[in-house]
Amino acid sequence: MIAPLDEDRQxxxxxxxxxxxxxxxxxxITRAFxxxxxxxxxxxxxxxxxxxxELKGDLSIGALAEYLAVERTTLTRNLxxxxEQELVRVRAGDDARERIVTITPKGRTTLRKAFPTWRKVQAALIEEMGSQAVESMRKVARAVPA
Amino acid sequence: MIAPLDEDRQxxxxxxxxxxxxxxxxxxITRAFxxxxxxxxxxxxxxxxxxxxELKGDLSIGALAEYLAVERTTLTRNLxxxxEQELVRVRAGDDARERIVTITPKGRTTLRKAFPTWRKVQAALIEEMGSQAVESMRKVARAVPA
DNA sequence: TCTAAATAGATGTATATACACGTATCCCAT
DNA sequence: ATGGGATACGTGTATATACATCTATTTAGA
Structure with a gap:
């Protein structure tokens, strides 16, 4: 048995x-959802x-990006x-530099219909991963740098 | 104080x-690295x-995809x-359906040079997130479905 | 032996992500 | 009042990701 090279051990x-x-x-996890x-x-x-x-109400793109911890420019593309799918609407804010994102009626309906599915997948993953996994994941997500 | 709608509580x-x-x-985490x-x-x-x-040696695309828990088709694009950057080479295997991925000398050199940087970022994140975070993350990653 | 199923990948299409850089608007100090 | 920095956002470019579907090759069974 040859010992692994120091480099390989590192x-x-x-x-x-x-x-x-x-x-x-x-x-x-994303594939499952x-x-x-x-x-x-x-x-x-x-x-x-x-x-x-739905939970926070209308938000500017910047505020939304901060909540999601996603680059602002990424959010622009996602929005x-x-x-295009009419799930949200984006309009100018009072401050003309800002753009405000609003959920549409269609977005709200889609969310309501999709919620039981979300819950089912979440529960199935918890079953599969163990209930501590959720708290671990939450801790990690919160501990992560801005 | 108005109680939140049942729907919103859910x-x-x-x-x-x-x-x-x-x-x-x-x-x-990816942004940091x-x-x-x-x-x-x-x-x-x-x-x-x-x-x-470097650790596992040459691997077929399928085997590599399994290790990484990434779709084969995703790996094809990443490879x-x-x-293109000459970090790896892909060649036909004995089984003509297979394609074998090999790290190139340039890939090996890059890896060696980048390793201290990886270590630095990893250590900084552990410092920031707490050492339990790493173990939590590892547990979650292992517990996750194939 | 020959063909049908199984296996290994590649391609078309679409979304997600981020950095570098550019534009428009606001606001404060002079 | 105005000019310059700060703020909010978009665009160009590139990588990462996955599903549906296609092609090529191997293998197992009749």
Whole structure:
């Protein structure tokens, strides 16, 4: 048995890589949600967007981006898709630099219909991953840098 | 004080959404790694790819996809980028249906140079998130469905 | 042996993500 | 009042991701 090279021993640390592990988890979880939400014509990211708007009310793009911890420019692209599907509407704010995002009636209906599906997938994943997983995931998400 | 509508109380559960929280964490963590790895001309996903190839040796696309828990078709696109940058090479296998991915000398050099940067970012994030966060993240990633 | 099912990938299409940079608007200090 | 910095957002470009579907090759069964 030949001992691994020192370099390879160090490299083995990368199995704990926060980036690899967080992305891996996000991919698998997203696939699970997208697969089921598909029947409602939306993706998990759009469900998140709609739920946030319904809970928080109208928000500027910047404020929305901060809540989601997503780059503002990313949100702009995502909103264009959601707007095309008539799930949200974007209008000018009092401050002419701002643009305000509003959930549409169609967006609200879609959200209501999709909610039981979301709940089902969430419950199935908790069943599969263990109930601590949710709290772990929440802790990690909260601990993560802005 | 008006009590929230029953519907809104239910909707508030979505703050615990595994998809939202996992994606949010992955975004923030990825931004942190990408920002630093940039100087080496690679992204976090490519670092992961190179480290895995260096540790496991040559792998077929399918085997690699399984390790990474990424769709095969996604990996095909990612490999095209890495191959363009001469970080990996893809060749036919004995089974003519298979294609085998190999890390190139340039890929190996890049990996070696980027490793201290990876370590630095990983350590900084652990410092910021707390050491339990890493174990939580690992548990979540392992618990996640295939 | 020959063909049908299974396997391994690639491609078309669409969304998600972020950085560098550009534009419009606001606001404050002079 | 005005000019310059700060703020809010969009665009160009590139990578990451996945599903549906297609092609090529292997393999198992009649």
């Amino acid at each position: 490299l083995a640390e990368t199995a704990n890589c926060l980036c690899f592990n967080s992305r891996r988890a996000a991919r698998a 997208d697969r089921e939400l598909r029947r409602h014509g939306i993706r998990a990211t759009q469900f998140t967007l709609l739920a946030l708007l 264009a898709v959601a707007e | 909707l508030a559960e979505t703050a615990n959404c595994l998809c939202f929280n996992s994606r949010r964490a992955a975004r923030a 990408d920002r630093e790895l940039r100087r080496h001309g690679i992204r976090a996903t490519q670092f992961t790819l190179l480290a895995l190839l 095209a980028v890495a191959e």
